[in-house]
Amino acid sequence: GxxxxxxxxxxxxxxxxxxxxxxxxxxxxxxxxxxxxxPGEGPVLLIALYKAGELTSNGRLTAQxxxxxxxxxxxxxxxxxxxxxxxxxAGMIKAAxxxxxxxGGTRVLVKP
Amino acid sequence: xxxxxxxxTHLIKTRGQQVTLRCSSQSGHNTVSWYQQALGQGPQFIFQxxxxxxxxxxxxxPRFSGLQFPNYSSELNVNALxxxxxxxxxxxxxxxxxxxxxxxxxxxxxxxxxx
Numbered sequence: 618g619x620x621x622x623x624x625x626x627x628x629x630x631x632x633x634x635x636x637x638x639x640x641x642x643x644x645x646x647x648x649x650x651x652x653x654x655x656p657g658e659g660p661v662l663l664i665a666l667y668k669a670g671e672l673t674s675n676g677r678l679t680a681q682x683x684x685x686x687x688x689x690x691x692x693x694x695x696x697x698x699x700x701x702x703x704x705x706x707a708g709m710i711k712a713a714x715x716x717x718x719x720x721g722g723t724r725v726l727v728k729p
Numbered sequence: 730x731x732x733x734x735x736x737x738t739h740l741i742k743t744r745g746q747q748v749t750l751r752c753s754s755q756s757g758h759n760t761v762s763w764y765q766q767a768l769g770q771g772p773q774f775i776f777q778x779x780x781x782x783x784x785x786x787x788x789x790x791p792r793f794s795g796l797q798f799p800n801y802s803s804e805l806n807v808n809a810l811x812x813x814x815x816x817x818x819x820x821x822x823x824x825x826x827x828x829x830x831x832x833x834x835x836x837x838x839x840x841x842x843x844x
Contacts, residue, residue, distance in 0.1 A: 648830040659731070659837045667830060715762075715823055722770075
């Protein structure tokens with residue numbers, strides 16, 4: 618079946634620094650979505666990408682839909698403590714309805 | 730605030746029992762999907778409902794079943810509960826039907842623990 622591989626699995630951030638995470642797949646997706654999940658809550662949509670090559674920003678977040686349609690990355694600029702959480706990429710194939718296939722997540726933690 | 734509400738927030742059951750989880754979709758959203766999220770993993774697609782009919786199913790056995798009602802609320806039913814069913818169950822709603830690429834918006838889930 619389809620699988621999305623996210624890397625890194627976890628990372629530590631220091632306030633003010635830029636961080637990047639990515640997601641790769643062996644399958645092509647029509648839509649890529651990035652969600653953030655905090656403890657005790659459901660995933661919250663951050664960015665949706667609909668076209669290969671598309672680059673979209675949402676505040677300090679920037680995400681790109683890879684040209685091959687098999688990958689995407691998410692950048693967070695000027696990290697702040699509230700960026701802590703688990704970030705999930707999710708792919709959608711139009712022919713399969715709008716069922717989401719999720720990656721395993723990148724856990725973002727604050728450096729002690 | 731996604732407008733998707735789930736109940737209950739937490740539930741404890743024992744093996745062999747049956748459970749019903751509930752979801753109220755965002756107003757106007759006619760597609761609802763259910764996901765199972767095991768600890769430390771990403772959500773896994775269970776099934777999707779559109780206009781009160783199942784429209785797509787993931788790799789889950791028939792003891793996982795669902796309903797969608799005319800007011801867009803929905804239920805997930807699980808029979809003969811097993812220990813591995815312990816997970817966070819998430820409901821997500823979206824606008825427009827299958828084949829659209831409208832993003833899904835999630836509720837905060839029901840944490841189900843099986844003893």
